[in-house]
Amino acid sequence: MHILNNGIVEISFDDRARLISLRNSATGREWAGGGGLWRIIFEHGRVQEEEMTAESAREISVSREAETLRLRWSGMQCAAGSFDFRIEAVVRLEGTQVCFDARLENRTKDAILREFQFPFVKNVNLGPGTELLTSAVCDGIRYRDIPALQESSRTGYVGQDNKALEFSCLYPGLAAANCFLLAEPENTLAVMSLDPTFQCTLHLLRKRGEEIDAGVVKYPFLRPGETTTVTGYRLAPVAGDWHRAADLYRNWCDTWRVTSEKPSSILHSNGWHRLILRHQYGKQLFHYRDLPKILKSGLEAGIDTLFLFGWHEGGHDSRYPEYDFAEDEGGHDELKKQIAAFQANGGHVILYFNGQLIDTATDFYEKTGKRISVKLPSGREHTEVYPFGGDGTALRIFGNKVFVTACPGTDEWLDVLKHLADQAIELGCDGVFFDQLGYISRPCCDPTHGHRVPFMEVTAAKAEMIRKLREYVKRQRPEMSFGIEWFNDVTSRHVDFVHNIYDDGNPGHYPEFMRYLFPEVVITDRGIRDDTNIERRVNRAVRLGLRSDVEIYRCRALIDETPHYKAYLTKANAFRERNRDLVLNGRFRDTLGARCDNPAVEYSVFEAPGRLGVILCSAETAERGAVTVPGGRFRRFDRITAGSVDAGSAEQIRFELPPDSLLLLEFER
Numbered sequence: 001m002h003i004l005n006n007g008i009v010e011i012s013f014d015d016r017a018r019l020i021s022l023r024n025s026a027t028g029r030e031w032a033g034g035g036g037l038w039r040i041i042f043e044h045g046r047v048q049e050e051e052m053t054a055e056s057a058r059e060i061s062v063s064r065e066a067e068t069l070r071l072r073w074s075g076m077q078c079a080a081g082s083f084d085f086r087i088e089a090v091v092r093l094e095g096t097q098v099c100f101d102a103r104l105e106n107r108t109k110d111a112i113l114r115e116f117q118f119p120f121v122k123n124v125n126l127g128p129g130t131e132l133l134t135s136a137v138c139d140g141i142r143y144r145d146i147p148a149l150q151e152s153s154r155t156g157y158v159g160q161d162n163k164a165l166e167f168s169c170l171y172p173g174l175a176a177a178n179c180f181l182l183a184e185p186e187n188t189l190a191v192m193s194l195d196p197t198f199q200c201t202l203h204l205l206r207k208r209g210e211e212i213d214a215g216v217v218k219y220p221f222l223r224p225g226e227t228t229t230v231t232g233y234r235l236a237p238v239a240g241d242w243h244r245a246a247d248l249y250r251n252w253c254d255t256w257r258v259t260s261e262k263p264s265s266i267l268h269s270n271g272w273h274r275l276i277l278r279h280q281y282g283k284q285l286f287h288y289r290d291l292p293k294i295l296k297s298g299l300e301a302g303i304d305t306l307f308l309f310g311w312h313e314g315g316h317d318s319r320y321p322e323y324d325f326a327e328d329e330g331g332h333d334e335l336k337k338q339i340a341a342f343q344a345n346g347g348h349v350i351l352y353f354n355g356q357l358i359d360t361a362t363d364f365y366e367k368t369g370k371r372i373s374v375k376l377p378s379g380r381e382h383t384e385v386y387p388f389g390g391d392g393t394a395l396r397i398f399g400n401k402v403f404v405t406a407c408p409g410t411d412e413w414l415d416v417l418k419h420l421a422d423q424a425i426e427l428g429c430d431g432v433f434f435d436q437l438g439y440i441s442r443p444c445c446d447p448t449h450g451h452r453v454p455f456m457e458v459t460a461a462k463a464e465m466i467r468k469l470r471e472y473v474k475r476q477r478p479e480m481s482f483g484i485e486w487f488n489d490v491t492s493r494h495v496d497f498v499h500n501i502y503d504d505g506n507p508g509h510y511p512e513f514m515r516y517l518f519p520e521v522v523i524t525d526r527g528i529r530d531d532t533n534i535e536r537r538v539n540r541a542v543r544l545g546l547r548s549d550v551e552i553y554r555c556r557a558l559i560d561e562t563p564h565y566k567a568y569l570t571k572a573n574a575f576r577e578r579n580r581d582l583v584l585n586g587r588f589r590d591t592l593g594a595r596c597d598n599p600a601v602e603y604s605v606f607e608a609p610g611r612l613g614v615i616l617c618s619a620e621t622a623e624r625g626a627v628t629v630p631g632g633r634f635r636r637f638d639r640i641t642a643g644s645v646d647a648g649s650a651e652q653i654r655f656e657l658p659p660d661s662l663l664l665l666e667f668e669r
Helices: 146-151 242-253 288-300 331-344 363-372 394-398 411-427 458-476 512-517 534-543 563-578
Strands: 002-005 009-013 019-024 039-044 047-053 059-065 068-074 076-078 081-083 085-094 097-106 112-117 131-134 141-143 165-171 179-183 187-193 201-208 211-218 227-239 271-276 305-309 348-354 357-359 403-405 431-435 481-485 497-499 548-550 602-608 611-617 623-628 633-639 644-647 652-657 662-668
Touching: 002 068, 002 085, 009 085, 009 097, 009 227, 019 227, 039 085, 047 076, 097 112, 131 146, 146 165, 146 201, 146 211, 179 242, 187 211, 187 242, 227 242, 242 512, 271 288, 288 305, 288 331, 331 348, 331 411, 348 411, 357 363, 363 403, 363 411, 411 431, 411 458, 431 458, 431 497, 458 481, 534 563, 534 602, 534 611, 534 662, 548 563, 563 633, 563 662, 611 652, 652 662
Parallel strands: 271 305, 271 548, 305 348, 348 431, 431 481, 481 497
Antiparallel strands: 002 009, 009 019, 039 047, 039 112, 059 068, 068 085, 076 081, 085 097, 097 227, 112 211, 131 141, 131 179, 165 201, 179 187, 187 227, 201 211, 357 403, 602 611, 611 662, 623 652, 633 662, 644 652
16 A cells, blocks of 8 residues: 555555545545546547547556655556557645646557546545535536536436546536535535646536546546646645635635736626627617616616627627627717716716627637637638527527637737727726637637647637736726626736636525635626616625616517616615625635535625624525624614514624615624
8 A cells, every 4th residue: 555644644555546535534534446547538430539548558567755645657558459559647635635647648550638527536535414515607606516517417418428527617617616626514625726827627526426536627638659748736635614625726826816906896896787888780779878777777876887788790709800880870979978978977887898709700710800719620620600689480490690719829819909908098988898708619620720739728828818918907997997708817807807607596606605715806797687686686786796787678678678676686785885895895704714504594794904794694584593603793783674673792793684675784803
């Protein structure tokens, strides 16, 4: 047996480099299942995906060097024959983390090592209450039944469900952080890739029969004669709940994430009215001259910002990146005049651009877009379709617009985005926004762009492009806000706000995960598009410290058309104004620092200098209970509409909550 033990965690392998033990020394919780540490997928001849596992290697060695273990595999074989791939892994301990670095060699004559699935905890030892916590959909999802999740991952006919059922999420662009957690109240296994290259990494759970394997996938596409090294793999069997494991990932992020001071237009905002003036299908929903009416509607609800979509001739999601002013609305001069008047009367305007789409029905596409667009392995362009429709069905069913996506590895596209930013700057806007820049980009396979093919560091290139674009904007207008869509950790470090995806319809939706990891990021709710379930949804946004994204009927109407939402949001925004430094600009701590004795009550903790706030929310039934803040001294309470408190002591406060109500308890610390 080959063992590393630092008194905090232990990992051990047998002579065949099978993972025999992975456990926390304090709790004794064992996660290992006794399998090999990796799985590779390679290409040979016509076969593009052939499997090879660690167990199939003929030559395996494990040796100890000081406080590390060195594992080597060679003599690879599978059903297709023998292939000269060589893998070496170095294992060491750092506190609660087991660290892995890997070196891959392709000594074959004609095979390509496409995927490296490592470190894989095969047959991971899950308990009946083990949950999966992932940052999928750039937010957070909590799966309470992992075997059921695997069963729901059947592909129909596109995957080999007979061999394994696979649940996965790709970082960055879909997953927001390069980690996932197998969580229990007293023990958590963190699977992390602390990879400074930010290359495409798949978080993968594979169910083989009754066994589930957990690990991450890299895509080296290693050609014959090539060698690569991948660092930063971590397995951390933590004593404690998911917060302790998340802290490990955040500690690493703090070594490279730099948070800039946000402009006042964002810090003092409750959110925005998101409106489309002209839509993709040609419908004129609002005119430039309607901006005074829009401002009045928003201010009545405590919303001072207009997030302006579809303001150009082509309409929303059309003719990108050609943003010509709508001459039938008065053109450039009218829009600039209305923006200035909007601001003079207490409002702010953020101007929309798309950060990666190129409409194939434009001159720009014909002259430039074809050359700088993302290419598939076949050499053809990657395309996307967004079929917005009006009163009919044909546009939504058969489509209208086709887009390619710009490769962020090309300098020409950055120049295009700078030109677009110039438009917002010249108009005097308070902010500029680029859609989809936190969203996934396909790995580009065009060698003329000057990057490796396939380009697995595409999101890292996008983050660098965002950094340069932000610097360009801030040099000219330091007070202008700069934002993107879709949250992930690598792109969000360069922006003032993120227009996020907020999957409130998923029963496992758990935004607390990302809010705890990255509380400094200003993000919005999304999806309150009508007048239903308003109290619950607004209360939850307030409890999470989110700004409001008012997008009535999918940005086609003012909040005036949803009077119940408007009335309640008006009260909620008055509450935000009274408590801004704590609940909007304070630090979200999830439930750390306070205890609530009623599990039916959702609550969040916020910290500000010398203060701690606890926001409590009830659901459909009235609730009561007590909140304890160790070391705290109760100062005051506030509420949106209803709720009462009774001070039992300085540290403990009893409360009563009517149905669908929100209450804030503030303590001195």
